[in-house]
Amino acid sequence: MTALVGRTPLVRLRRVVRGAPAAVLVKVEAANPAGSSKDRAALSMVRAAEASGALAPGGVIFEGSSGNTGIALAMIGAALGYRVVVVVPDRSSQEKLALLRAYGAEVVVTPALLPAEHPDQVRALAARLAAETPGGWYAGQYDNPANVDAHYSTTGPEIWAQTEGRVTHLVAGIGTGGTLTGAGRYLREVSGDRVQVVGADPESSVFGGGSGRPHLVEATGRFVHPQTRADVWPRSFDPAVTTGMRRVPDRAAIMTTRALAREEGLLVGASGGLAVAAAVALAHTLGPDDVVVAVAPDSGRSYLSKYFDDEWVSQRGFGPDGGPAPAVAPASETIAHTTTVEQARVALGQGHALPVVLRQADQGEPVAVAQIIGSVSLDGLRAAAPEELVADHLGPALPLAGAHEPVSAVRERLAQAHDAVVVTHDGLVVAVLPVSELDSRAEVIGDLVP
Template sequence: MAAVHESVLDAIGGTPLIRLARLGAGIAAPIYAKAEFLNIGGSVKDRAALSMVLAAERDGLLKPGGTIIEATSGNTGIGLAIVGRQRGYRVIAGVADKSSAEKSDILRAYGAEVVLAPTAVPAEDPRHLFNVVQRLAEEIPGAWLANQYDNLANPDAHIRTTGPEIWEQTGGRVTHFVAGVGTGGTITGTGGFLKETSGGAVTVVGADPESSTYGGGDGSPWYVESIGHYLHPDTVEDRMPQALRTELIDSYERIPDREALLAARRLSREEGLLAGPSSGAAVAAALRVARRLGPDDLVVVVLPDSGRSYLSKVHSDAWMREWGFLEEAADGLRPLLDAAAPLVTVAADATVGEALEALGDAPGGVAPAVLARAARPYGVAATEVVGSVSRAALAAALADGAAKPGDPLGGLIGPALPTVGVGQSAADARTVLGKTHRAVMVLVDGRVAGVLPREAVA
């Protein structure tokens, strides 16, 4: 008989384990997914939201008529909106501008006020999402900043609920626990409980975007929301979340964006589980782990949120092609890209002379201008391109005395070049070029893989 609840808050938790029989076919170790998207707000963050609000009330930090404020990629804000509105609070969610539009729409539907702010700026920048919500918390009387990254009530939710549920559901047979690492709350709380209860027998594995600093990446942007640790090249002090206990994580599986996104799509099409991209990253990691194990092992992986929040992204064929994650079309740009000259980029903080020297090899005499020190081991993410630099424009500025070789590029940086995914066609490239652009950037897995001049796609 289905459970009956007196409040929507009583329906948080108690999510099922579902075996990934199709994705795990041929693998000796069984893989079970903890379907956290079946929480009332659609994500694992409902647990942390309820835990943090109740703790703030107990500690006198949140009082009747107060305001809950949080910086969020979306899911924690949704959980706080549900819990907060049920308990009579105003809720303001500062949402990262890279988050899917669906999440902001959901937040508003639950009665939260949404403030969009960037995260792809240095941590010290006053425009940064965390600084924006901090100012709001200081300015609004009776406001409480949830601060999920440093709030220990976040992992405590999983010590009390998620970990015990998994232990009971597997009859204590779980040997490996796999989860994405964002704030660290889920993997710290659940992993910590499972390790302690099993006497250290459970192995905890973090699923991390390939370029995230948690697993040893360079901190450059990725396209799987809600997990990983980004490091802007101009950030002075990089802080780790206090909710994360790294000593509890035995190893990381570093998952490229394409592997994560395609795994999320397989989850929906093969297992009937419409989950988000961070679920794809976690499942990709779990599959890697399980292939190294035997039939006496049992892997549990967390599926953090629903794919309904990403219908315009990972579950959209058009979006996947535009960002270079799908290239199954026979008329794609891969042959043209392979034949193109090596990619040339110019650092936005270069001098005019340095830029001219770099542009000597640039197709079409134009190159993307990228964030300072953005020469990353994994290439330049499209989101790190801040404009374009033209050889003709720089030469003209030198000729008429408007600039000198030692001057910074500054106002000589022009608009960014248009982009096209490697799986799109030459006709698509011509469309985005329009009548004015000299060249187009070709994206592979969300990163600039090359520049094609207009004549190459004519």
């Protein structure tokens, strides 16, 4: 199977680029045997570790991964005879977890939204387990030079050859930064610095200058937990290779992902939709001689229960056209994870349950759905000490309802235990409504928002 890694196709887009003067081509990394661009990095890292002696015969491969690198290592481990243990965040798609187990990997699930210094943070836990296991080797994709080398030696040369040297712009998302750094460095060198290398980044990611709050596009961008003391960027990402950045809202990334499937017959993940959204926007600013290559890291098959599920998308407030944006929720509609039980009791009063969120430093920012880590109610705090934090007494997250959704449809899917719903628009929290208010004669949820 390892011989099948690489040599993935380029596909020219026809419909989602309507009106753009420049051509947009997509590097379809789902054609790799385990289904993503991480096959390249995983194989490169394993071969380098074998050569150095860090991974010996009978050794155990460990990695912290949102899914794709773990899946690639699991496939390679199965092919080469290594046991593989993958630590994944609890927000990874169920499809990715199933793929890991299908290849025989052992899966360790840990909370996604932990500070970098927490011992159970994804990468910290994987590194610790490797250190504690005889023969254990931690791949460490974020800081492993073999990650960048893989894309410098394969992805970049393939793009150059496939476009016959006509590529003018490379657009890729930044997760570890390996693809953008490796392929981008090669293309800049081989073209005499003619090729522009553009990072596509979720709007809230710190790579592109965002606040670092969580976002909905998996496997790209950089989230920074409010309690992280020092945000150390991956060594696999060299910002000096980039010539520009484009920040992409979750809505644009998700809607582009869905459009690629329905208008181009191209089923890719949302990190691919993110890159294509940035590439199409860029193509509208260029001329007919320009050729933009966007990297789609994986297949949409890993996200059928998320970005391609109409209910998942609708409940997060991504209506067909977005519609008019309601005002974002005031701070009183949510409770920060650092709130004490005593403070939370005051905020709750005698009202309905409220969502608990990871609050960023900028209190003026809207709260994103991806920031919600649970809920809190007076009943749930009854036995808690006043000085404790609400983060230690979380109830299940409140149900979500898109502002465009019919009130009747939302009411039908609510469980008896829920006394409130979180109203969303474009992935943001716009209100928290008591269930009792859903009995009004309003047609859509947004009509109930003050």
